[in-house]
Amino acid sequence: LVLWGGVNYYTGQVFDMKTITEAGHAVGAYVGFDLAHAAGNVKLNLHDWNVDFAAWCSYKYMNSGPGNASGCFVHEKHHYSNLPRFAGWWGHNKERRFKMEPDFDPVHGANGWQVSNLPILSLAPYLASVELFDEVGMERLIQKRNQLTAYLEFVLHDIDQQLEGADFEVITPKNPEERACQLSVYLHGQGRSLFDYLMNNGVITDWREPNVIRLAPAPFYCSYEDMYAFGQILKRGILALNQ
Numbered sequence: 001l002v003l004w005g006g007v008n009y010y011t012g013q014v015f016d017m018k019t020i021t022e023a024g025h026a027v028g029a030y031v032g033f034d035l036a037h038a039a040g041n042v043k044l045n046l047h048d049w050n051v052d053f054a055a056w057c058s059y060k061y062m063n064s065g066p067g068n069a070s071g072c073f074v075h076e077k078h079h080y081s082n083l084p085r086f087a088g089w090w091g092h093n094k095e096r097r098f099k100m101e102p103d104f105d106p107v108h109g110a111n112g113w114q115v116s117n118l119p120i121l122s123l124a125p126y127l128a129s130v131e132l133f134d135e136v137g138m139e140r141l142i143q144k145r146n147q148l149t150a151y152l153e154f155v156l157h158d159i160d161q162q163l164e165g166a167d168f169e170v171i172t173p174k175n176p177e178e179r180a181c182q183l184s185v186y187l188h189g190q191g192r193s194l195f196d197y198l199m200n201n202g203v204i205t206d207w208r209e210p211n212v213i214r215l216a217p218a219p220f221y222c223s224y225e226d227m228y229a230f231g232q233i234l235k236r237g238i239l240a241l242n243q
Contacts, residue, residue, distance in 0.1 A: 012182030088115030
């Protein structure tokens with residue numbers, strides 16, 4: 001088994017899932033992906049890439065809210081296989097579900113791997129988000145994502161080069177093909193104190209030990225003005241912590 005993250009949670013690197021899948025299959029392995037940081041962030045062609053399976057959460061870029069439903073993909077070539085699975089009530093053929101028969105008769109498709117019923121109230125806001133993704137389309141989101149991320153990168157480099165006391169570097173790949181909307185900033189200087197300053201001044205960001213701040217300008221609701229405003233707050237924070 002090859003089990004890999006589609007996007008690295010720490011560095012923000014987007015991996016070549018198609019090539020990884022081909023390499024795994026070449027040595028007889030099944031290939032699956034954790035798409036927690038990829039779903040709603042990068043374009044996925046799991047079927048065409050011949051990926052065996054994948055799973056993801058919906059509360060990051062899919063905007064469903066914390067603790068909401070996860071998603072899964074199982075390639076159609078496995079739909080009639082005898083691969084091991086948890087035999088759950090909701091994965092049983094619904095035409096025979098209430099007959100309470102001793103043998104598990106799975107639903108055709110990825111639903112046959114589902115263990116329990118869906119949380120209907122939680123799915124209501126998730127449906128609204130999915131409908132927006134369908135209306136806008138990943139191509140347009142990715143175009144804005146790339147431009148927004150590039151502008152944020154410009155803001156960061158400008159501060160790093162011109163502001164005395166700035167001591168950080170972007171560890172996310174520079175190649176647009178190897179990144180999405182996450183830039184991970186490695187702090188050599190202020191460390192956690194700079195993160196705390198940002199949070200206390202209205203910037204919702206993320207800290208990862210030992211000294212990385214993750215920035216994610218999601219294209220649905222982040223703007224270029226937001227990136228500029230962030231840069232101004234970051235400069236004030238660096239100056240304040242170096243006094």
